[in-house]
Amino acid sequence: MRNPLLPFPVKIDDIVVETEDRNLKTFKLTFLNPEDEKLFQHRAGQFAELSLAGKGEIPIGIASSPTEKGYLLFTVNKVGLVTTALHRLQAGDIIGVRGPLGNSYPWEQLEGSNVVVIGGGFAFTTLRASIVYMLHPDNRQRFGDITVIYGARTPGMLLYKSELAEWQQRDDISMHITVDATDDPEWKYNVGFVPTITKEKAPSATNSYAIVCGPPIMIKFTLPVLAELGFTQEHIITSLEMRMKCGIGMCGRCNIGTEYVCKDGPVFSLAQLARLPAEY
Numbered sequence: 001m002r003n004p005l006l007p008f009p010v011k012i013d014d015i016v017v018e019t020e021d022r023n024l025k026t027f028k029l030t031f032l033n034p035e036d037e038k039l040f041q042h043r044a045g046q047f048a049e050l051s052l053a054g055k056g057e058i059p060i061g062i063a064s065s066p067t068e069k070g071y072l073l074f075t076v077n078k079v080g081l082v083t084t085a086l087h088r089l090q091a092g093d094i095i096g097v098r099g100p101l102g103n104s105y106p107w108e109q110l111e112g113s114n115v116v117v118i119g120g121g122f123a124f125t126t127l128r129a130s131i132v133y134m135l136h137p138d139n140r141q142r143f144g145d146i147t148v149i150y151g152a153r154t155p156g157m158l159l160y161k162s163e164l165a166e167w168q169q170r171d172d173i174s175m176h177i178t179v180d181a182t183d184d185p186e187w188k189y190n191v192g193f194v195p196t197i198t199k200e201k202a203p204s205a206t207n208s209y210a211i212v213c214g215p216p217i218m219i220k221f222t223l224p225v226l227a228e229l230g231f232t233q234e235h236i237i238t239s240l241e242m243r244m245k246c247g248i249g250m251c252g253r254c255n256i257g258t259e260y261v262c263k264d265g266p267v268f269s270l271a272q273l274a275r276l277p278a279e280y
Protein backbone atom coordinates (compact mmCIF):
# COMPACT_ATOMS: atom_id res chain seq x y z
CA MET A 1 0.00 0.00 0.00
CA ARG A 2 1.24 3.51 -0.82
CA ASN A 3 2.29 5.66 2.17
CA PRO A 4 -0.58 8.21 2.51
CA LEU A 5 1.86 10.82 3.89
CA LEU A 6 4.04 10.74 0.76
CA PRO A 7 3.33 13.55 -1.74
CA PHE A 8 3.28 13.10 -5.51
CA PRO A 9 5.85 15.33 -7.27
CA VAL A 10 4.13 17.81 -9.60
CA LYS A 11 5.32 20.58 -11.91
CA ILE A 12 3.79 24.03 -11.96
CA ASP A 13 2.63 24.19 -15.58
CA ASP A 14 0.95 27.60 -15.48
CA ILE A 15 0.05 30.35 -13.01
CA VAL A 16 -2.91 32.72 -13.44
CA VAL A 17 -3.22 35.86 -11.31
CA GLU A 18 -6.96 35.90 -10.56
CA THR A 19 -7.62 39.12 -8.66
CA GLU A 20 -6.74 42.80 -8.92
CA ASP A 21 -4.91 42.73 -5.57
CA ARG A 22 -2.72 39.89 -7.01
CA ASN A 23 -3.19 37.92 -3.76
CA LEU A 24 -5.05 35.07 -5.44
CA LYS A 25 -3.33 32.89 -7.99
CA THR A 26 -4.45 29.69 -9.69
CA PHE A 27 -1.72 27.06 -10.07
CA LYS A 28 -2.06 24.47 -12.83
CA LEU A 29 -0.11 21.38 -11.78
CA THR A 30 0.89 18.34 -13.85
CA PHE A 31 2.15 15.05 -12.45
CA LEU A 32 5.86 14.40 -13.07
CA ASN A 33 5.08 10.66 -13.27
CA PRO A 34 2.00 10.16 -15.48
CA GLU A 35 1.06 6.97 -13.56
CA ASP A 36 0.57 9.09 -10.39
CA GLU A 37 -2.42 10.77 -12.05
CA LYS A 38 -4.24 7.40 -12.03
CA LEU A 39 -3.65 7.17 -8.26
CA PHE A 40 -5.04 10.67 -7.71
CA GLN A 41 -8.74 10.16 -8.56
CA HIS A 42 -10.68 12.95 -6.86
CA ARG A 43 -14.32 14.05 -6.53
CA ALA A 44 -15.45 17.68 -6.54
CA GLY A 45 -15.32 19.03 -2.98
CA GLN A 46 -12.15 17.22 -1.91
CA PHE A 47 -8.88 18.90 -0.98
CA ALA A 48 -5.16 18.09 -1.10
CA GLU A 49 -2.07 19.03 0.88
CA LEU A 50 0.37 21.11 -1.19
CA SER A 51 3.95 20.83 0.04
CA LEU A 52 6.96 23.09 -0.48
CA ALA A 53 10.32 21.71 0.56
CA GLY A 54 11.65 23.49 3.63
CA LYS A 55 8.44 25.51 4.09
CA GLY A 56 5.60 23.13 4.97
CA GLU A 57 2.30 21.68 3.83
CA ILE A 58 -1.07 23.40 3.44
CA PRO A 59 -4.58 22.06 2.82
CA ILE A 60 -6.10 23.57 -0.34
CA GLY A 61 -9.42 22.72 -2.04
CA ILE A 62 -9.11 21.14 -5.49
CA ALA A 63 -10.42 23.75 -7.94
CA SER A 64 -10.38 21.49 -11.00
CA SER A 65 -13.15 19.04 -11.81
CA PRO A 66 -12.44 15.31 -12.10
CA THR A 67 -13.68 15.72 -15.69
CA GLU A 68 -10.65 17.94 -16.46
CA LYS A 69 -7.93 15.41 -17.27
CA GLY A 70 -4.15 15.78 -17.24
CA TYR A 71 -3.81 18.50 -14.62
CA LEU A 72 -5.02 19.81 -11.26
CA LEU A 73 -5.96 23.40 -10.38
CA PHE A 74 -5.55 25.06 -6.98
CA THR A 75 -6.42 28.69 -6.26
CA VAL A 76 -4.39 30.01 -3.38
CA ASN A 77 -4.81 33.15 -1.28
CA LYS A 78 -1.51 34.61 -0.08
CA VAL A 79 -1.84 34.83 3.71
CA GLY A 80 1.28 33.48 5.44
CA LEU A 81 4.45 31.43 5.28
CA VAL A 82 3.67 28.62 2.83
CA THR A 83 1.17 30.49 0.64
CA THR A 84 3.64 33.40 0.24
CA ALA A 85 6.42 30.97 -0.72
CA LEU A 86 4.08 29.31 -3.23
CA HIS A 87 3.17 32.70 -4.75
CA ARG A 88 6.88 33.35 -5.36
CA LEU A 89 7.29 30.17 -7.47
CA GLN A 90 7.37 30.18 -11.27
CA ALA A 91 6.09 27.88 -14.00
CA GLY A 92 8.48 24.92 -14.20
CA ASP A 93 9.07 24.70 -10.43
CA ILE A 94 8.37 21.40 -8.65
CA ILE A 95 6.18 21.00 -5.55
CA GLY A 96 4.35 18.10 -3.86
CA VAL A 97 0.66 17.17 -3.81
CA ARG A 98 -0.75 14.73 -1.27
CA GLY A 99 -4.28 13.46 -1.67
CA PRO A 100 -7.03 13.53 -2.66
CA LEU A 101 -8.21 14.03 0.91
CA GLY A 102 -11.53 14.31 2.75
CA ASN A 103 -15.02 13.55 1.55
CA SER A 104 -16.66 15.41 -1.35
CA TYR A 105 -19.98 17.03 -2.05
CA PRO A 106 -22.56 14.20 -1.86
CA TRP A 107 -23.00 13.74 -5.62
CA GLU A 108 -25.13 10.58 -5.49
CA GLN A 109 -27.52 12.32 -3.07
CA LEU A 110 -27.71 15.44 -5.29
CA GLU A 111 -28.58 13.43 -8.40
CA GLY A 112 -32.05 14.23 -9.73
CA SER A 113 -32.29 17.44 -7.68
CA ASN A 114 -31.89 21.11 -8.47
CA VAL A 115 -28.59 22.46 -7.15
CA VAL A 116 -28.13 26.02 -5.91
CA VAL A 117 -24.45 26.93 -5.59
CA ILE A 118 -23.82 29.94 -3.33
CA GLY A 119 -20.28 31.26 -2.96
CA GLY A 120 -18.41 34.27 -1.73
CA GLY A 121 -14.83 35.44 -2.14
CA PHE A 122 -12.08 32.90 -2.68
CA ALA A 123 -14.11 30.02 -1.19
CA PHE A 124 -15.45 29.58 -4.74
CA THR A 125 -12.64 27.10 -5.59
CA THR A 126 -14.34 23.74 -5.00
CA LEU A 127 -17.59 25.33 -6.20
CA ARG A 128 -15.86 25.96 -9.55
CA ALA A 129 -14.87 22.27 -9.59
CA SER A 130 -18.50 21.35 -8.87
CA ILE A 131 -19.98 23.58 -11.58
CA VAL A 132 -17.54 22.29 -14.22
CA TYR A 133 -18.35 18.74 -13.08
CA MET A 134 -22.15 19.20 -13.27
CA LEU A 135 -21.99 20.98 -16.65
CA HIS A 136 -19.93 18.20 -18.26
CA PRO A 137 -22.00 16.54 -21.01
CA ASP A 138 -21.70 13.15 -19.22
CA ASN A 139 -23.23 14.62 -16.04
CA ARG A 140 -25.54 17.53 -16.93
CA GLN A 141 -28.66 15.34 -17.30
CA ARG A 142 -28.09 13.86 -13.83
CA PHE A 143 -29.02 17.20 -12.20
CA GLY A 144 -32.06 19.48 -12.41
CA ASP A 145 -31.78 23.27 -12.58
CA ILE A 146 -28.38 24.65 -11.63
CA THR A 147 -28.36 28.13 -10.08
CA VAL A 148 -25.18 29.97 -9.11
CA ILE A 149 -25.02 32.99 -6.81
CA TYR A 150 -21.44 34.21 -6.50
CA GLY A 151 -20.25 37.41 -4.91
CA ALA A 152 -16.98 39.26 -4.40
CA ARG A 153 -16.10 42.67 -2.97
CA THR A 154 -15.45 44.26 -6.39
CA PRO A 155 -15.46 43.07 -10.03
CA GLY A 156 -11.66 42.77 -9.89
CA MET A 157 -11.87 40.35 -6.95
CA LEU A 158 -13.98 37.74 -8.77
CA LEU A 159 -12.23 34.45 -9.56
CA TYR A 160 -12.39 32.67 -12.93
CA LYS A 161 -13.76 35.73 -14.76
CA SER A 162 -13.68 34.30 -18.28
CA GLU A 163 -15.48 31.12 -17.19
CA LEU A 164 -18.13 33.16 -15.36
CA ALA A 165 -18.74 35.05 -18.63
CA GLU A 166 -19.01 31.73 -20.54
CA TRP A 167 -21.46 30.23 -18.03
CA GLN A 168 -23.50 33.45 -18.21
CA GLN A 169 -24.06 32.74 -21.94
CA ARG A 170 -25.34 29.19 -21.39
CA ASP A 171 -29.03 28.31 -21.08
CA ASP A 172 -28.52 25.27 -18.82
CA ILE A 173 -27.27 27.25 -15.79
CA SER A 174 -28.67 30.42 -14.12
CA MET A 175 -25.87 32.77 -13.12
CA HIS A 176 -26.29 35.59 -10.58
CA ILE A 177 -22.91 37.26 -10.17
CA THR A 178 -22.73 40.12 -7.71
CA VAL A 179 -20.29 42.56 -6.12
CA ASP A 180 -20.61 44.46 -2.85
CA ALA A 181 -20.02 47.77 -4.61
CA THR A 182 -18.56 49.17 -7.83
CA ASP A 183 -18.28 52.43 -9.75
CA ASP A 184 -17.38 50.56 -12.94
CA PRO A 185 -19.76 51.79 -15.68
CA GLU A 186 -19.12 48.56 -17.63
CA TRP A 187 -20.42 46.35 -14.79
CA LYS A 188 -23.53 44.58 -16.09
CA TYR A 189 -24.36 42.13 -13.29
CA ASN A 190 -25.76 42.59 -9.76
CA VAL A 191 -24.66 44.91 -6.98
CA GLY A 192 -25.45 43.75 -3.44
CA PHE A 193 -24.38 41.22 -0.82
CA VAL A 194 -24.85 37.50 -1.46
CA PRO A 195 -27.70 37.06 1.10
CA THR A 196 -29.64 39.95 -0.49
CA ILE A 197 -29.18 38.57 -4.01
CA THR A 198 -30.19 35.10 -2.77
CA LYS A 199 -33.40 36.62 -1.42
CA GLU A 200 -34.06 38.63 -4.59
CA LYS A 201 -33.44 35.72 -6.98
CA ALA A 202 -35.25 33.33 -4.59
CA PRO A 203 -34.23 29.93 -5.93
CA SER A 204 -36.97 27.37 -5.27
CA ALA A 205 -36.34 24.99 -2.38
CA THR A 206 -38.54 22.32 -3.96
CA ASN A 207 -36.41 19.26 -4.70
CA SER A 208 -33.30 21.45 -4.26
CA TYR A 209 -30.00 21.33 -2.42
CA ALA A 210 -27.93 24.43 -1.63
CA ILE A 211 -24.13 24.22 -1.46
CA VAL A 212 -22.85 27.26 0.45
CA CYS A 213 -19.18 28.23 0.82
CA GLY A 214 -17.80 31.61 1.74
CA PRO A 215 -16.64 33.86 4.53
CA PRO A 216 -18.37 33.22 7.89
CA ILE A 217 -20.27 36.55 7.69
CA MET A 218 -21.75 35.61 4.29
CA ILE A 219 -22.76 32.17 5.55
CA LYS A 220 -24.28 33.65 8.73
CA PHE A 221 -26.62 35.94 6.79
CA THR A 222 -27.35 33.55 3.90
CA LEU A 223 -28.54 30.63 6.05
CA PRO A 224 -31.66 32.42 7.40
CA VAL A 225 -32.57 33.44 3.83
CA LEU A 226 -32.34 29.81 2.71
CA ALA A 227 -34.43 28.74 5.72
CA GLU A 228 -37.07 31.34 4.77
CA LEU A 229 -37.09 29.95 1.23
CA GLY A 230 -37.82 26.51 2.69
CA PHE A 231 -34.42 24.79 2.52
CA THR A 232 -34.14 22.29 5.38
CA GLN A 233 -30.87 21.71 7.29
CA GLU A 234 -30.45 18.36 5.49
CA HIS A 235 -30.55 20.20 2.15
CA ILE A 236 -27.92 22.84 2.97
CA ILE A 237 -24.34 21.68 2.50
CA THR A 238 -21.16 23.52 3.39
CA SER A 239 -17.40 22.93 3.60
CA LEU A 240 -15.35 23.76 6.72
CA GLU A 241 -11.83 25.23 6.79
CA MET A 242 -10.34 24.01 10.09
CA ARG A 243 -6.61 24.06 10.83
CA MET A 244 -5.14 20.75 9.69
CA LYS A 245 -1.89 18.83 9.83
CA CYS A 246 -1.98 15.19 8.68
CA GLY A 247 -5.20 15.41 6.62
CA ILE A 248 -5.92 11.70 7.17
CA GLY A 249 -7.52 11.51 10.62
CA MET A 250 -4.36 10.61 12.56
CA CYS A 251 -3.04 13.68 14.37
CA GLY A 252 -6.26 14.97 15.97
CA ARG A 253 -5.56 18.58 14.91
CA CYS A 254 -8.93 19.14 13.22
CA ASN A 255 -11.51 17.29 15.27
CA ILE A 256 -14.90 18.67 16.26
CA GLY A 257 -16.35 16.33 18.88
CA THR A 258 -16.08 12.87 17.36
CA GLU A 259 -15.62 14.03 13.76
CA TYR A 260 -12.33 14.71 12.00
CA VAL A 261 -12.88 17.54 9.53
CA CYS A 262 -10.04 16.25 7.33
CA LYS A 263 -11.47 12.73 7.01
CA ASP A 264 -15.20 12.87 7.85
CA GLY A 265 -15.46 16.31 6.18
CA PRO A 266 -14.66 18.96 5.13
CA VAL A 267 -18.17 18.74 3.60
CA PHE A 268 -21.08 18.54 6.04
CA SER A 269 -24.81 19.26 5.89
CA LEU A 270 -26.14 21.79 8.38
CA ALA A 271 -28.06 18.93 9.98
CA GLN A 272 -24.77 17.08 10.60
CA LEU A 273 -23.13 20.26 11.99
CA ALA A 274 -26.08 20.87 14.31
CA ARG A 275 -25.30 17.55 16.02
CA LEU A 276 -21.64 18.56 16.69
CA PRO A 277 -20.24 20.86 19.42
CA ALA A 278 -20.08 24.47 18.13
CA GLU A 279 -16.26 24.52 17.88
CA TYR A 280 -15.97 25.53 14.21
Ligand SMILES: Cc1cc2nc3c(=O)[nH]c(=O)nc-3n(C[C@H](O)[C@H](O)[C@H](O)COP(=O)(O)OP(=O)(O)OC[C@H]3O[C@@H](n4cnc5c(N)ncnc54)[C@H](O)[C@@H]3O)c2cc1C
Pocket: 047, 056, 057, 058, 059, 060, 061, 062, 075, 076, 077, 078, 079, 080, 081, 082, 083, 084, 122, 125, 126, 240, 241, 242, 243, 244, 266
Ligand atom coordinates in the same frame (compact mmCIF):
# COMPACT_ATOMS: atom_id res chain seq x y z
C1 LIG B 1 -10.12 21.86 3.62
C2 LIG B 1 -9.45 23.19 3.40
C3 LIG B 1 -9.49 23.78 2.14
C4 LIG B 1 -8.86 25.01 1.92
N1 LIG B 1 -8.91 25.52 0.66
C5 LIG B 1 -8.25 26.66 0.38
C6 LIG B 1 -8.22 27.15 -0.95
O1 LIG B 1 -8.80 26.58 -1.89
N2 LIG B 1 -7.52 28.28 -1.17
C7 LIG B 1 -6.87 28.96 -0.15
O2 LIG B 1 -6.23 29.98 -0.43
N3 LIG B 1 -6.91 28.52 1.11
C8 LIG B 1 -7.57 27.38 1.42
N4 LIG B 1 -7.56 26.91 2.70
C9 LIG B 1 -6.88 27.67 3.75
C10 LIG B 1 -5.37 27.39 3.69
O3 LIG B 1 -5.11 26.06 4.09
C11 LIG B 1 -4.59 28.35 4.61
O4 LIG B 1 -4.77 29.67 4.18
C12 LIG B 1 -3.10 28.00 4.60
O5 LIG B 1 -2.90 26.78 5.28
C13 LIG B 1 -2.27 29.10 5.25
O6 LIG B 1 -0.92 28.68 5.19
P1 LIG B 1 0.29 29.69 5.40
O7 LIG B 1 1.49 28.89 5.80
O8 LIG B 1 0.46 30.57 4.21
O9 LIG B 1 -0.22 30.60 6.59
P2 LIG B 1 0.34 30.66 8.11
O10 LIG B 1 1.68 31.35 8.07
O11 LIG B 1 0.25 29.32 8.74
O12 LIG B 1 -0.78 31.59 8.72
C14 LIG B 1 -1.08 32.89 8.16
C15 LIG B 1 -2.52 33.28 8.48
O13 LIG B 1 -3.45 32.32 7.90
C16 LIG B 1 -4.30 31.79 8.92
N5 LIG B 1 -4.53 30.35 8.63
C17 LIG B 1 -3.61 29.37 8.64
N6 LIG B 1 -4.17 28.17 8.35
C18 LIG B 1 -5.49 28.41 8.14
C19 LIG B 1 -6.60 27.59 7.80
N7 LIG B 1 -6.53 26.24 7.62
N8 LIG B 1 -7.80 28.18 7.65
C20 LIG B 1 -7.93 29.51 7.81
N9 LIG B 1 -6.91 30.34 8.14
C21 LIG B 1 -5.72 29.80 8.31
C22 LIG B 1 -3.55 32.00 10.21
O14 LIG B 1 -4.44 32.17 11.30
C23 LIG B 1 -2.81 33.29 9.96
O15 LIG B 1 -3.64 34.42 10.21
C24 LIG B 1 -8.20 25.68 2.97
C25 LIG B 1 -8.17 25.11 4.25
C26 LIG B 1 -8.78 23.87 4.45
C27 LIG B 1 -8.73 23.25 5.80
Ligand code: FES
Pocket: 243, 244, 245, 246, 247, 248, 249, 250, 251, 252, 253, 254, 255, 260, 261, 262, 263
Ligand atom coordinates in the same frame (compact mmCIF):
# COMPACT_ATOMS: atom_id res chain seq x y z
S1 FES C 1 -5.59 17.00 10.31
FE1 FES C 1 -4.81 15.33 11.45
S2 FES C 1 -6.63 14.42 12.22
FE2 FES C 1 -7.36 15.93 10.83
